[in-house]
Amino acid sequence: MFNDFKLMNDRPVYMQVRDYLKEMIKKGHLLEHQKLPSTRELSKLLSVSRNTVLTAYADLEQYGLIYAIKGRGNFIGKVETSKMPSIEFHWKERLNEVTLLADELDLMKQDVLSEKGIISFNSIAPEEKLFDVENFKRAFLTRMSIEGDIVLNYGYAKGYKPLIEYLLHYMQLKGVDISNKDILITNGFTEGLDILLSSIAKKSGRVLCENPTHHAALKLFRLHGFDIHGIDMMDDGIDIEKVEESLSQGTFDFAYLIPSYHNPTGIVTSSEKRAEIIKLFSSYQIPIVEDGFNEELRYSGSHLAPLMTFIGPGNQVIYISSFSKILFPGLRVGWILADKELIHCLESVKRARTIHTSTLDQAVLYQYLHDGYFERYLKKARSVYKKKYELARQACNQYIPFKRMTGDGGLHLFIELEEGMNARVLLKKCYQKGVVFYPGDVFYSDGGGSNTFRLGFSRLKEEDIVQGIKIIGETLKNEVGS
């Protein structure tokens, strides 16, 4: 006994001794009223100091797990044993349909795990090696020294005030009229969209969006019971004529649009089309939910104003975004910028659900932005991703016989094969050769897109981008007929 105790070197020793004894008691290796070794003995047996054993025993006594008898030593206390009959619920039968649907629609559970050595075009998460860990630490220490106690205590549901003010100003510099608007900080973009979907009254129960579109948004629309009406993407954004046709035929509770580096097509909606979109939806009194996705990742050309800038002091656009997609996804910070009255109501939903977003995340992000680290990081990140982007584009042009390729920047390209080709068949064959990508059909609202796929290149080495695309192209040419 006591010979299986192993000391870790980075946790207080008395806690290790105490927890070790606790486990032996719970597991029944030490029985009720059994005498424990003296502190001197145990300190020898475990090769720890006697003081360590004394502290461990004191804690165990406080827990009621052992008791001391003066002059006689320490003894094991009453061990609680469960005498109840064990009950086994079938939990799935006690869950509702939405939850079972969430389980079913959970793509992560179906993902082929990226094994080592495989070239995976699945991810559009940022490249970890680029992370600006040192300045992040600096921002943390700065903020903690300014108001560490505030950072660690409860905050406001609406968000950390300095961050809200920073973001309002940031959006103002993009041209947004913020006079009657406000910001709610959320746990990333996803919570922002989810809160909104939970709050919007389902009148028509219909949402209009680009087709294909962001699969996590599609999933949330489905979980919230909305009917999805997807409209084709042209090279400069959504097909505006089809939008008009749809709007004239029936109403929608809202439209969901991703004007920049659209997921999955990578298309950037042109400035002219942005203005047209606002005009059209406004005339039909349909609110727009604008996804600010990766708007910052422009590699060339000039800044395109968000849809929201076109409404001036109007309040029909709800802008949801997050820096975390390109900066630090591990920090869950996003925001909703919208009409003041609307934000005031959404704030209560946020409070009811998650009280508020981590103050730590918000405060460090604020400091990081404020100190200018974000912009410097963006410059570096852009140059790295731009190179990968150009390489991927070039390789696709060279190796893949596509019908259409889109992607005006960002971290991914979207390939449409000739009609009749099946991207999942291609994926299966490529997987055998060590290459995987994201089948495009998951982005379609109408079951289409079987001949499409998305290539995320952000986390791949340059040589793997070319090599992977070459393998996809050759497999397509040699093994997948139409």
Place this chain on the structure above:
Amino acid sequence: MFNDFKLMNDRPVYMQVRDYLKEMIKKGHLLEHQKLPSTRELSKLLSVSRNTVLTAYADLEQYGLIYAIKGRGNFIGKVETSKMPSIEFHWKERLNEVTLLADELDLMKQDVLSEKGIISFNSIAPEEKLFDVENFKRAFLTRMSIEGDIVLNYGYAKGYKPLIEYLLHYMQLKGVDISNKDILITNGFTEGLDILLSSIAKKSGRVLCENPTHHAALKLFRLHGFDIHGIDMMDDGIDIEKVEESLSQGTFDFAYLIPSYHNPTGIVTSSEKRAEIIKLFSSYQIPIVEDGFNEELRYSGSHLAPLMTFIGPGNQVIYISSFSKILFPGLRVGWILADKELIHCLESVKRARTIHTSTLDQAVLYQYLHDGYFERYLKKARSVYKKKYELARQACNQYIPFKRMTGDGGLHLFIELEEGMNARVLLKKCYQKGVVFYPGDVFYSDGGGSNTFRLGFSRLKEEDIVQGIKIIGETLKNEVGS
């Protein structure tokens, strides 16, 4: 012009210059095709280096806000102006009933703001001055040096693995059989409860709970459309006879219980009653949601095992908790410990809603726990809060003519006045004398409790605790009749 530029000393200067110009353009102070001052001129005007101006101009050019003509200088580019008619939605008309209810039930919006100088017994948040900021920083730096890039990138919906393993072990040491159980990390306790309420099938649509109980839980039950059946609290926990009566008369989708330092009564359910509770609910096949609230805040006596320990390998208890209530509320980290299959489904709900909880929060919390700082902090915190607790109890005994006072520890006491006394009337009078507390009726599921109130003492100075309670007692005796 350019004379209202003010330099802050902690943000890169070129960004300040650039954003200043950007604002002037957006506001229309600089007009389309207007020539900008030369870099040399502007550097003098703003008292910054010429290089700073050059960098600022380069950024503005990249944004498309200015353009350069070789040999002639820099000019303001095309200024987008909104020509759309402004639209004003009445957003409240476009929101659903649940959201409007969330707004209505949002107590924070009704709170009397704690003005300076007022003695507020409202809060049961931890005392900021106690926060262990230095060791928290240490834990942060340690974790960042071990895996900073992982901490900052996407994590898993289920949670940060080292933290999950730590918590499983932690609960095992409390006596929980974890063999067929698993953990989902959430944004605090509140998200855990909300995810569960969204997922449980509404069969009877009824929930059984203690009366009074945690108001945020009551709010969530209401928002999720559950009928609430509250059962009186005795001094050793819920009235078990009334529970049996209720169970025999109708079924419930689940029960919600807070066995330790119950909010708001502060009652700790006795060990015997815990066993009885499990036996009773199990025999009726009703799952129990156990709120692990402030379980760690025991000031004396031995450890009381959570309800979950009594079920052995059974799966009918869902344990939801968080360290943040006493440790760092600013970090939003809670967890659900439950049946493996159940957690597997809840994981998909979590992913659909918020992707995952901040990896930064989880990783730093893990390191802080692992390095033993938490236990040391608890020891210190306990001794401080214990003193305040005893002081508050003693003052209540001395000054307040109550019918019943409860609170076996924790951070608050609960006062029941004689029948017919109104705590809100008392509150109004006390507010005039600079003292506020939490009216108890908000904790009641059935509109009762008008003669009760909660006194949170955690953040008050010792002298203010006594002084505040004295004022409440005197006001009660002199100004509030029954």
